[in-house]
Amino acid sequence: MSDAVAFDKASTEAGTDSQVVIPISRSSVSERVLSIVVPVFMVLLAIAAWQAHIVINQVPRYIMPAPLDVVTALFTDWGTLAPSLLVTLRITVMALAIALVGGVGLAIILVQSRWIELALFPFAVILQVTPMIAIAPLLIIYMPDTQSALLTCAFVVAFFPILSNMVAGLKSVDHNLLNLFELYGASRWQTLIHLKLPSSLPYFAAGLRIGGGLSLIAAVVAEFAAGSAGKGSGLAFRLLESGYRLNYPRLYAALVLLMMTGVAIFALTSLISWAMLHRWHESALKREN
Amino acid sequence: MRHVSKLFSNGTLALKDMSLDVQRGEFLSLLGPSGCGKSTALRIIAGLGAPSSGTIDWPSSQISKKGLPEGDVGFVFQEPTLMPWQTVWGNVYLPLRLRGVSKADANPAIMEVLASVGLADFTKSYPRELSGGMKMRVSIARALVTKPKLLLMDEPFAALDEITRQKLNDDVLRLWRETGITVIFVTHSVFESAFLSNRIVVMRARPGQVYADLPLETSAVRDENYRTSEEYRATTDTVSRALQEAIMRGAQAK
Numbered sequence: 001m002s003d004a005v006a007f008d009k010a011s012t013e014a015g016t017d018s019q020v021v022i023p024i025s026r027s028s029v030s031e032r033v034l035s036i037v038v039p040v041f042m043v044l045l046a047i048a049a050w051q052a053h054i055v056i057n058q059v060p061r062y063i064m065p066a067p068l069d070v071v072t073a074l075f076t077d078w079g080t081l082a083p084s085l086l087v088t089l090r091i092t093v094m095a096l097a098i099a100l101v102g103g104v105g106l107a108i109i110l111v112q113s114r115w116i117e118l119a120l121f122p123f124a125v126i127l128q129v130t131p132m133i134a135i136a137p138l139l140i141i142y143m144p145d146t147q148s149a150l151l152t153c154a155f156v157v158a159f160f161p162i163l164s165n166m167v168a169g170l171k172s173v174d175h176n177l178l179n180l181f182e183l184y185g186a187s188r189w190q191t192l193i194h195l196k197l198p199s200s201l202p203y204f205a206a207g208l209r210i211g212g213g214l215s216l217i218a219a220v221v222a223e224f225a226a227g228s229a230g231k232g233s234g235l236a237f238r239l240l241e242s243g244y245r246l247n248y249p250r251l252y253a254a255l256v257l258l259m260m261t262g263v264a265i266f267a268l269t270s271l272i273s274w275a276m277l278h279r280w281h282e283s284a285l286k287r288e289n
Numbered sequence: 290m291r292h293v294s295k296l297f298s299n300g301t302l303a304l305k306d307m308s309l310d311v312q313r314g315e316f317l318s319l320l321g322p323s324g325c326g327k328s329t330a331l332r333i334i335a336g337l338g339a340p341s342s343g344t345i346d347w348p349s350s351q352i353s354k355k356g357l358p359e360g361d362v363g364f365v366f367q368e369p370t371l372m373p374w375q376t377v378w379g380n381v382y383l384p385l386r387l388r389g390v391s392k393a394d395a396n397p398a399i400m401e402v403l404a405s406v407g408l409a410d411f412t413k414s415y416p417r418e419l420s421g422g423m424k425m426r427v428s429i430a431r432a433l434v435t436k437p438k439l440l441l442m443d444e445p446f447a448a449l450d451e452i453t454r455q456k457l458n459d460d461v462l463r464l465w466r467e468t469g470i471t472v473i474f475v476t477h478s479v480f481e482s483a484f485l486s487n488r489i490v491v492m493r494a495r496p497g498q499v500y501a502d503l504p505l506e507t508s509a510v511r512d513e514n515y516r517t518s519e520e521y522r523a524t525t526d527t528v529s530r531a532l533q534e535a536i537m538r539g540a541q542a543k
Contacts, residue, residue, distance in 0.1 A: 176370040179337050183364050184387045194386070198374045280373045280415050 065249040070256060073249035081238060081250070085257050088219055088234035091147070092265070095154030096215040102155070103162030103207065108192065110163075111170045128160040132218060136225035146226055150234070153222035158215035165207030169200025202281050205273030212269040216262050304329055305498055306343075309490065311473065313438075316465055318482035319475045320528065321492030321500075322536045327475045330492075331441050334473065335364050363432030365442040369424035371416040371431075377403065378412040381431045388435075395434075402430045405464060422453035426460075433464070442474045446481070455516075458484055479532060483524045484516065491528070493535035500535040503528060 047067050053059070054066035061069060074081070106124070110117045132153050143149035173196050181191045223236035235254050242251035304326040311317055319327040333340050371380045378399060385395040403409050406426040416424055425445060432440060442461075446454040462485060465472055476482050482489050486505055493500040505524060515521050 174370065176366050176368055177372065179332075180364070180366070180370055180383075181387070182337060183335055183362070184384045186387045190387055194383070195372070198372065201374065280375075280417060282417075 062246045062248055065252050069249040070252040073247075073253040074256065077250045077253060081235070081254060081257060084233060084235045084238045084254070085261070087147075087232060088216075088223075088236070088258070089261060091150050091154055091219040091234065092216045092261070095151055095219060096158050096212055098151075098155050099158035099162055099211055099215065100208070103159050103211070104166050104204070107163050107166030107170055110167055111196075117167075124160060124163055127156050132157050133221055133225045136222045139222075140226045147232065149226055150219060150222045153226075154215045154218040157218035158211035161210040161214065162204075162207035165203040165210075166200060169203025170196050172203075173199050201276050205269075205276060208273060209266070209269045212265045213262060216258070216265055220258060304333075304340075307492075307498055309499065311439075311471060314469050314471055315488055316462075316472045316486045317474065318486040318489045319473060319492060320477065320479065320482045320489055320532060322494055322532070323477060325492040325494035325535075327492050328443050331443050331473060331475050334439075335362055335441050361438045363435060363437035363440045365425075365428050365432045365440070365445045367444045367447060369416070369421075369428040371424055371427055373416050375415075376412065377408060377414050377416070377419070377427050380416070380427055381434050383431060384435045398434055398436075399430075402434045405433070405467075406430045406460065420453075421449055422457060425449065425457060429457075429461070429464075433468070433470075436468075438471060440470050440472045442472065444475050444477065447477070454481070461485065479525050479528050483521060483528050489528055491531045491535050493538045500538065501531040503531060 051067045054064065059066075065073070106120070110120060136149070136153050139149040139152050140146060143152060177195055177199070178191070181195055186194070219234065220236045223234050224240070235258050238254045239251055242248070242254060307326075307330060309330075319330065321327050329338075332338050334345060372383070375383070381399045381403060382392065382395055385398065400409065400412070403412060406429055408423065408426055408430065411419065411423065416427070419427070428445070446457055449457065458481060461472075461474075464470070474482070474485060483505070489501075489503045489505060490499055491501040491503065492498065
């Protein structure tokens with residue numbers, strides 16, 4: 001109600017066009033409930049079908065475990081799985097953090113001059129196109145320990161999408177706004193902080209979402225290639241180990257943990273980009289519908 | 290502004306030996322066909338891009354170390370050119386923020402200028418929530434928040450509908466009278482320039498030059514009645530003819 005009063009008041013002062021306030025569409029409550037219920041229901045249905053398949057066809061546990069077996073394994077093997085989950089999580093989060101700092105930092109340096117970009121971009125591209133799984137064994141040799149080798153792998157993979165998105169974002173600033181900043185005598189630093197960084201937030205959000213997913217995948221794939229073992233090993237090692245031992249419920253439990261980690265990272269990075277953009281950017285607006 | 294003269298010529302000859310004296314408190318329209326260099330002239334005055342030859346002389350008291358009368362110039366672009374991630378308030382705050390004025394110190398000036406363009410109730414709105422005319426008002430408010438002595442407007446209302454444009458023309462006139470600011474207004478609309486200005490400079494293209502300099506001294510109050518008055522009609526007639534000749538000259542030169 002207070003909104004309408006505000007509009008009326010302004011229209012007397014500001015003329016006809018001030019009445020034209022573009023409404024922001026909001027989906028109704030029932031639609032919102034449905035948009036949560038439908039996907040959850042479908043997932044539950046798929047799990048139920050899985051359970052039914054195992055029970056009806058009497059599939060042995062060492063071929064394919066039933067969902068209930070997996071849940072049981074999650075609890076009974078938690079002592080083994082939890083430390084590994086933590087290891088994988090730590091590598092993923094650290095790799096993503098370093099990739100964010102490095103990607104954004106290098107992007108800012110790259111766009112300062114065409115020559116810097118020409119000099120440094122080949123290295124970024126070479127790092128990106130080289131299959132990470134092929135260099136992982138080398139990194140194991142060169143790095144002081146397995147953990148830092150895995151970290152390096154995950155970092156390299158997550159780094160590039162963040163870098164290239166940020167470079168694109170920093171370059172696609174509205175030219176009129178750049179003129180405006182020049183007109184008001186803004187320093188390079190002020191232009192970066194108040195104009196270039198905020199206007200590349202949508203690109204940063206895209207890089208963050210891609211990089212977040214990739215860093216987890218890379219952390220797992222690198223561990224497969226590196227073949228770490230014993231204490232301090234991550235979920236990838238638990239997958240291999242359970243496979244060798246034909247302990248399929250535990251293997252599936254490790255898979256479920258990885259999957260949930262991936263979903264959690266996606267949800268978190270989506271939430272962060274929503275928080276950054278929802279008030280002003282088109283991409284975040286459409287997500288509400 | 291006294292004794293302001295500009296003399297410049299450009300490599301692509303967007304402007305050739307263009308000279309112009311702008312008096313303090315004038316409302317001057319730069320009128321001409323597209324491509325006649327009127328926007329270029331405005332940008333050079335604003336310091337966005339140096340002239341290839343010639344100089345811009347400001348009253349000596351106002352020249353800063355950069356050769357520009359810093360803070361004395363406000364610029365309104367063709368597009369509203371707002372930062373979409375900032376509220377209306379934040380957008381108007383920008384020029385002061387870049388000078389290191391704190392939010393608390395800037396607030397009175399921002400609220401005053403927003404009230405003067407009729408947007409006092411929209412401080413917390415984001416640009417995407419506003420109509421085209423309102424965005425333009427924010428842009429004007431931002432240009433005025435530093436209390437400049439010279440306001441440069443580059444076809445600011447070209448993309449707006451006729452009704453909104455007339456309303457904004459009225460408001461610009463009101464602001465001009467209230468503040469005593471000097472305005473240089475680039476337009477390709479004869480009617481707009483005739484309604485607003487007390488001096489119209491008609492430019493020709495290829496190369497961009499001043500073709501005619503028409504002072505418009507009228508005692509009439511420029512309101513809705515003026516739009517339909519005989520005096521206004523005669524003025525637009527004169528201006529149209531001058532513009533037509535300028536276009537012909539440009540076409541011959543091609």
